[in-house]
Amino acid sequence: MTRPKIQIDDEVREMTEEEYQWLLDTGWTEEGSDETPTVD
């Protein structure tokens, strides 16, 4: 599976597995909704 890209200053690259896990831990989803989300 291709992981999302990140930008670190001027560098753009695919994120590492560790970076991807951090992103998933924040609750990130590939597709969003139009609802105002809440943080629990």
Added chain:
Amino acid sequence: MAVQTFTTGQVLTAADTNTYLANSGLVYVKQLTISAGVSYVDLGTCFNSSYDNYVVSFTNIVTSTSASVLFSLLSGATATSSGWYGTEFYCAIGGTTWTGQLAANNGAGAYCAASVGSTTAWSSIMQLQAPYLASYARFQYGVIDNSYIRNGFAYHGANTSYDGLRCTLTSGTFTSGNITVYGYRKG
């Protein structure tokens, strides 16, 4: 010296000019132009001992879908993983009713904008205090897109020094925009 009053007939030297131009109150530190298709962006080494307080300006940010933006701090390449607390208030443009919502509850980041983006751009100004000091960092922001205005407040409850920032979407990817960091000159 932060301020100098020149008198009539006094010679303004190159040294004076360079000194007092450099002594402006708000000093540009760093800007990042966001590339399309990234889920989060890092601005590294933008906080240092030269400044305690900062302005972070978000200009014409566009995202692939309506999403919220989490703001977190970096120590090197490592982002905060918890400790953020905050609240945001939003109001429809043209409306008068403010609604509060949680912006963070011991999270890896705190909202610095919620439910923004997609096909319309948003812009924001954030005041950020003490990210580089070994004390709690706090921020206040105001953000506007084409539908809502939002004010938010958050702090990171750790006595830790950070030298960079990360902005992460809750879904989708960034499309365009830029983020600029300025420091408040201390003396």
